[in-house]
Amino acid sequence: DQPPRLHRNFVYINDGDGVASSPIRVMQWNILAQALGVGADNFVRCPLEALSWSRRKNLILEEILAYRPHILCLQEVDHYYDTFQPVxxxxxxxxxxxxxxxSPCLDVEGNSGPDGCALFFDESRFELLDSASIRLSAMMIPTNQVAVVTTLRCRSTGKYVCVAATHLKARSGWEWLRSAQGSDLLWHLQNLVQELVGGDSNVQVPLLICGDFNAVPSEEVYRRFATSPLGLDxxxxxxxxxxxxxxxxxTxxxxxxxECCSTLDYIWYTKGTLRVDAxxxxxxxxxxxxxxxxSYSYPSDHLSLVCDFSFREKE
Ligand code: NDP
Ligand code: CA
Structure with a gap:
């Protein structure tokens, strides 16, 4: 009785820069917190049965396993310790x-704890150098939004990559807060990159920033990322x-x-050091x-974003 998964195809990008040998697959996905889906969102056209955790859990894991990303960034995770971490x-x-x-999940009866951001990486592909949890600030004041920032080393090439997963403040009227939170994250990343290269401005650290920015492309936070000195696209x-x-x-x-149909989720990458292959x-x-x-065929109101990247060779 289960309808088939949504069928999606990879679009291959030809930037005339050689063939990808073994790309790094990255997935960004707001999986919809179980407590929010049943207790706060009021999805009036989605049957309650389709929102049951047993169904949604399987569909979320199927989606992840269908693409097998090397790097996986999730938001609204309220089943980390009992499901995603162990599985x-x-x-x-x-x-x-x-x-x-x-977490607003804590206001929902029968919740399974707070929701948050989770960052997963394939241990056969990457070695962990460092990971930090960051509470995003706005004008020096800590906010309710967070990021996970993980620095990895690719086992085959020895190259570093720094990855962030974040979920910015939702709803209209908070554009200024998203902008401030985005600036704070960029500031943290800039510091991290500085630390990694030890002041050598010739070295560029590849960065990936995945998130539900809760911001359409015309918002200030989007512009801040697009024009950041980090060289993001x-x-x-x-x-x-x-x-x-x-x-x-x-979403x-x-x-x-x-009805709400908009673009809020992004995978940012440093265009000088990484190339999008697919x-x-x-x-x-x-x-x-x-x-x-x-719906019965898709477990979240946000679609997953999946891209293949490779390191650009230095000229
Ligand atoms: P946000 O406004 O960022 O939204 C939280 C979640 O609500 C997001 O996951 C968002 O999903 C979802 N959401 C967005 N729009 C709607 C909508 N129209 N209807 C239902 N859900 C929606 O929340 P905050 O992190 O600022 O936290 C807000 C809540 O946290 C408060 O309601 C309060 O319960 C609690 N809180 C408590 C504090 C305290 O001192 N006790 C302090 C701060 C917060 P998406 O991103 O997919 O849009
Ligand atoms: Ca949500």
Whole structure:
């Protein structure tokens, strides 16, 4: 009785820069906290049964296993210790989790703890150098949003890559807070990179920043990332014809307050050191269906973003 998973294809990007030998696959996904899905979101067109944890857990794990990313960044994780950490550890992933200080999950009856950001990496591909949990600040004041920042070394090439997973403040009216949180994260990353290169400005550290930014591309926080001195670009732009526009949506849901179809999730990468080899396309409107997301065929209101990257060779 279970409908098939949404079928999506990889779009291969030809930047005329040689063939990818063994790309690094990265997945970004807000998986929808179980407590929020049943207790706060009010997805009026999604049957309660489709929101049951037993069903959603299987669909979330199937989605991850279908793509087998080397690096996996998740938001709204409220089943880390009982599900994702142990299951993915068995599949060879090492991980770090940072709960939100005042998770809204805790207000939901029967919750399973706070939600937060989790960052997983394939231990056969990468060696852990360091990982930190960061509580994002806005004008020196700590906020309720966090990031996990992990520095890895690729076992085959010996190259470093620094990865961040984050989930910025939601809802309209908070654009200024998202912008401040984004600036704080950029500041942390800049410091980390400085530390890694030890002041040698000729060395560039590849960075990947995955998140639910809760911001459309016209927002200030998006502009701050796009114009940062770190030299970042957003990978999903590669899906568009001109390579310059974001997809039409990364989340599509119907709440009691109405329909919401927008682009809020991103994979940022340093364009001087990393190359996008492939991008997983977005399902179309017909595949998503008239009741939108989540549904019996897809467990979250946010779509997963999956990209293959390789290190750019120095000229
Ligand atoms: P956010 O506004 O960032 O949103 C939290 C979650 O709500 C997100 O996961 C978001 O999902 C989801 N969400 C967004 N829009 C809606 C909507 N229209 N309906 C339902 N859910 C939505 O929350 P904060 O982190 O700022 O935390 C807010 C809550 O945290 C408060 O309600 C309070 O319960 C608690 N809190 C308690 C404090 C205390 O002192 N006790 C202090 C601070 C917070 P998505 O990202 O997918 O859009
Ligand atoms: Ca949500």
């Amino acid at each position: 993915l550890a068995n599949l060879g992933y090492s991980s770090h989790f940072c709960p939100k200080p005042w 957003s990978a999903y732009k590669k899906l568009s014809q001109d390579g310059a526009s974001e997809p039409e949506y990364t 599509w849901k119907i709440r009691g307050t109405g 991008v997983l396309d977005m399902p179309d409107e017909e595949q998503i269906g008239p009741n939108r997301l989540p």
